[in-house]
Amino acid sequence: MLGFLKIGAVSLLAIMSLSWLVALFFNVTALGKSVSDALAGDIGTTLSAYACAVAYTLVFAAVLGKLGDLALIRKLEATALARLLSARDTPPRKLLILIALICTTESWLLLKGVISYRTFAIAGFDEGHIPWFLPMLEVMFAAQVGLNALALSQLAKARRRAAAPIFVVVASVFLILFINFTQGRSGFVFCAVLHLYWYVLFFGRAPKFRKLIVAGALVLPLLYTGTLLNNFMRSGNAGGLDLKTVGFVRFLGQALETWQSDQSLQQLEKLRSATNLASRPLVANPLAKSLALPMEQKSFLLGENLINSAIWAIPSALISDKASYPVQEDLLYAHFPIGTGDTADSPYLYAYVDFAYAGVLFYPVLLAGFWIMALLLTNLPFISSLGIIVVACSWIPLFTLSLGEMAMTGWFTMLRNTVLAIPFLIVLAKVFRFPSQRFTALT
Numbered sequence: 001m002l003g004f005l006k007i008g009a010v011s012l013l014a015i016m017s018l019s020w021l022v023a024l025f026f027n028v029t030a031l032g033k034s035v036s037d038a039l040a041g042d043i044g045t046t047l048s049a050y051a052c053a054v055a056y057t058l059v060f061a062a063v064l065g066k067l068g069d070l071a072l073i074r075k076l077e078a079t080a081l082a083r084l085l086s087a088r089d090t091p092p093r094k095l096l097i098l099i100a101l102i103c104t105t106e107s108w109l110l111l112k113g114v115i116s117y118r119t120f121a122i123a124g125f126d127e128g129h130i131p132w133f134l135p136m137l138e139v140m141f142a143a144q145v146g147l148n149a150l151a152l153s154q155l156a157k158a159r160r161r162a163a164a165p166i167f168v169v170v171a172s173v174f175l176i177l178f179i180n181f182t183q184g185r186s187g188f189v190f191c192a193v194l195h196l197y198w199y200v201l202f203f204g205r206a207p208k209f210r211k212l213i214v215a216g217a218l219v220l221p222l223l224y225t226g227t228l229l230n231n232f233m234r235s236g237n238a239g240g241l242d243l244k245t246v247g248f249v250r251f252l253g254q255a256l257e258t259w260q261s262d263q264s265l266q267q268l269e270k271l272r273s274a275t276n277l278a279s280r281p282l283v284a285n286p287l288a289k290s291l292a293l294p295m296e297q298k299s300f301l302l303g304e305n306l307i308n309s310a311i312w313a314i315p316s317a318l319i320s321d322k323a324s325y326p327v328q329e330d331l332l333y334a335h336f337p338i339g340t341g342d343t344a345d346s347p348y349l350y351a352y353v354d355f356a357y358a359g360v361l362f363y364p365v366l367l368a369g370f371w372i373m374a375l376l377l378t379n380l381p382f383i384s385s386l387g388i389i390v391v392a393c394s395w396i397p398l399f400t401l402s403l404g405e406m407a408m409t410g411w412f413t414m415l416r417n418t419v420l421a422i423p424f425l426i427v428l429a430k431v432f433r434f435p436s437q438r439f440t441a442l443t
Contacts, residue, residue, distance in 0.1 A: 002077040002084075002392065004371055008399035009065030012348070015404040016054050019281035030274035038279050044339075045288045053288035056360065060348045064364040073368065076375035080388055083378070087385035088202060090434050092154050096165055098386075098432055099151060099172045102144050106175050109137075115182055135417040136424060139394050144176045145191060146393040149198030156203060185227040190401045192219065198393070228269050229256075283404045287349045289338035299335045301354045305408060306366070313412035328407045345407035370411055371395065374418055386434035387425035391418055 020035070027038050036047045067073070109115045151169045155161055173195065180191040200206045207215070258265065290298065308325040316322065326334065328345050336353055347367060351359030374395050378388045398406065398414060428434075 002081050003068055004077070004396065004399045005068030005073065005368055006065045007396070008367070008403050009061040009068070011400045011403055012057055012061035012064070015401075016057055016284065019283060019404075020054075022281045023278055026274045026278040030271070031278055035282075039282070039285070039288075043279055043282060043285045045285055045292060049288040049292040050282070050284060052291050053284040056287060056291065056352060056357075057284055057348045060351060060360045060364060063360055064367060067364055067368040070368070073372060073375070076372065076379065080375055080378045080392070083385055084388040084392060085202070085385075087150055087389060087434055088153070090150070090154075090385070092151070092158075092165065094432055094434075095147065095151055095154070096168050099144070099147055100168050102140060102147070103168070103172050103175055105140070106179060110179075115179060135413075135420060139390060139417060139421050141176060141179060142394040142397070143390040144172060144393075145194050146198045146389040148172050148176065149195055150202050150389070152195075152199050153202040181226060186401060188226055189223055190397070192223065194393075194396065197396075228266070228273055283344040283346065284348075286332075286338060286343045287346075287352060290336050290349070290353055293336060293338060297337060298353075300356055301331065301335055301350075303354060305331055305350050305354050309408040310412050312409045313416045327409055344405045346405055347403065347408065347411070350408055367399075367411070370415055371399070373415060377418055377422065380422075382426055382429060383422075384425075384429035384432075384434040386428055386432060390421065390425060390428075394418065394421075 023038060024035050027033050027035050031038075039045050039047055039050055106115070148169060151165070151172075155165060155169060177188065177191055180187040206212075305327065308327045308331060311319055311325045312322055312327055329339075329341075329343060332343070332350075332353060333339060347363050348360075351363035353359075355362050374391055377383070378391050383391075394414065394417070398411060402410065
């Protein structure tokens with residue numbers, strides 16, 4: 001079973017637990033203070049309020065996980081999984097051609113400077129104007145992880161391994177890791193984790209524990225160094241180049257040169273990263289502040305966040321005056337005066353600010369509804385196993401890492417992108433003819 005709702009429940013549990021442990025570790029080892037001091041001084045809340053926020057989130061997670069047992073969802077997921085796994089029978093040459101085309105497109109985008117650091121160098125992008133092709137690029141990036149894992153599982157089962165397929169797959173893995181690196185440290189690390197998840201799904205069993213230990217020993221230092229370098233590039237100490245002018249490749253070269261030539265900068269970045277990780281992982285802090293706010297100072301949104309988020313997912317050609325429908329911090333702070341800057345948006349935060357304690361029931365049902373609609377799209381008879389890989393790979397981040405820090409606009413936008421991708425998936429099914437199990441209508 002795909003079990004995305006159950007994965008979401010486990011992910012929320014892991015986010016709440018690991019974020020606390022990470023914050024505790026860096027507060028004690030690097031800063032010499034307790035998490036209570038960090039909550040009070042750096043975040044502006046209390047330990048008891050944060051504990052209440054965690055409890056609210058865990059009830060949210062429990063409801064979400066329980067919804068995964070619904071017969072409709074289990075049947076839809078079973079059908080989608082059976083058709084997805086039929087991709088194992090894809091001729092390796094056909095799969096490698098598709099991966100090579102994706103790599104060629106990404107290389108061109110990187111060399112042209114379109115993929116920049118934490119943004120896209122596209123006219124009007126920073127002002128909120130999203131070109132029609134950008135959602136399709138993001139879908140391609142997500143699907144590439146699943147295609148890489150499928151190709152790796154085929155290589156692992158092959159009796160003879162030629163150099164060319166290995167080169168294509170390795171190049172593709174490094175390219176998508178690099179692209180996620182340009183977008184931030186969390187996506188960079190999580191991209192590596194998702195490769196393992198999809199590999200296990202396609203291969204049929206997990207790697208031996210000894211191999212995982214060896215792989216972890218090799219990969220973790222690279223991931224740690226990568227996150228330090230990523231933070232360094234955000235700090236403004238990487239040469240002062242204009243990303244929009246020079247592009248990310250040159251910017252990275254300048255950052256690497258500065259990073260390697262100055263040991264003091266590396267030490268400074270380790271301290272800065274430790275300070276950041278002492279409070280940044282505590283993503284339930286806006287919910288803690290909202291819960292602790294006196295009742296007379298807050299007014300619940302009663303669905304306004306959902307309506308406005310849905311409006312923002314509608315193409316601007318149809319609704320141009322989106323500024324009249326505030327979302328995220330603009331809407332939150334107007335009803336819950338808990339801050340002024342950027343904060344960790346999440347479904348469980350808006351579950352409370354929209355519907356108070358009833359939100360732990362309503363919002364998980366809403367998320368389950370999103371997943372049901374995505375599964376129904378994958379159940380269309382003209383969608384091949386390739387299309388199901390694309391959809392599943394696009395949605396799994398929302399039920400894992402993004403569940404801790406994604407506003408509802410992201411969920412509505414993903415549903416929109418999935419619908420818009422259907423014509424492309426039909427064309428891909430015709431061109432590449434990925435195998436798929438025979439369509440079985442729902443009864």
